[in-house]
Amino acid sequence: MEDNEIIELYWKRSQRAIVETDGKYGGRLQTLSMNILHDRQDAEECVNDTYHATWNTLPPERPNYFFAYLAKLARNFSFGKYDYYHAQKRCVTVVELSDEIENCIPSPDDLEQKLDSREIGRIISEFLYKQPTEMRTVFVRRYWYMDSIKDIADMFQISESKVKSILFRMRNKLREHLEKEDIHL
């Protein structure tokens, strides 16, 4: 079923909307959540929370990119659950990715967040649109979908070292872009 038809089901308040959503995107949402939480049960809870939030927000929302809309919700729930469960003992994957992407921050010692997260997201999007499709896709797979290096290498049929190389260059470019924009995070 097409995304528009599923959205239409939500708008008609049909229970079938959630079944269709789960059938089409359930697996991917589960994977995304699993990448953050590394716990199947927690991931399932996050996905269910996502369906619930979608049911509550459609209508009035009518997203142009339905999966992105779902995935953002799932990601948000996953990070919330992560923070809740791992306040003391942090997940290895999140630590690893946090350390990696911290290199993009021009002034790591400046702890003051001068821009809200939406504005930062817009700036990062602007940067990504300037990059080659393959490069930005790898970047998004790594830092949005939280995929492992190996999974990305398999997905794009390239070597892991090449993935690492691409990410390294992209991080440096992002830092330069943020510096150029005179943005202090």
Place this chain on the structure above:
Amino acid sequence: MRGKDLLECMEHIDDALVEEALEPAAFPHRTNKITKWGMAAACVVVIGISATAFWSHQNVKEDRTASPMAMDTAGSDNSADSLSEDSLTAGAVAENTQADVDDMGGSVNDISAPSDVCALPTAEEYSGAGSGSDSGDGAVSQDSAADAASGTGNTAVIDREEKLEKETAKLAYTVISDYYGEKDGSVYDYPVPEKGKFFCYHYLQETMEYYDKRGNTTESTETFVYAYDVVIDIYGDIEKEGSRGIGHSSVGSEKIEQEYMRLTELGYTVRLSEDFQLSGTFTKEELDAFQASPEYGYTFRFADEY
């Protein structure tokens, strides 16, 4: 801001970017066929050039090793092989032979100190070319053309081949530039030659006779031709009384230059030095049948013979 905060900010990137990465296509493996074939073609070209260079280098080496043998046997087989019957010209043969000689000059001197080998068209050939046309066709090509025109079948072809071999062989000379033996220290007094007459000095004459006899008695020298590097002294009205030539005044220099031009046009291999001393390379036959000008008398001698 920490890395984790930035990671969470990624949540707000454009939905289109998220959708785009949802089902990513595999990286295009750039197996550019044009590049691949281009590199292959470049390799072939490089190999071809290398092979050609190596082959030509080998040929030069073979020529160098073969040339001294050509001198010993007095035959110029390489030159003969390289000659095309239809396209043969005296000039072309001379150039080929000259190139061979240039390559082997040193080794020839080792074998026979006073002799050298060079390619010289005979005076008859030059005469033929001069009287015929300026196209450079020599006696050989004329003979070939004549034979071809006669159309006498296989015999004519064989005759033509034999003639061709002989003509080709004649183009390889062994140049003698000094007396063949040890000089006895005798001093000879030569008269001033009369106008229209010429003679050779003693050592030159003896050397020519020596090599002429040797050429007649040695089987292998049947087609072997000697040439002699000689100095030509010219005697005329100017400084008639002197024992030296005429080239010691401005008028004499002009006359010598004119005579040099005349001899060159006749096909003789002559040279004119800056001090207006004529010299040249002649075969015995050329010297015997030297076409003297009626205005001058001539003497021929080796450079160190007085």
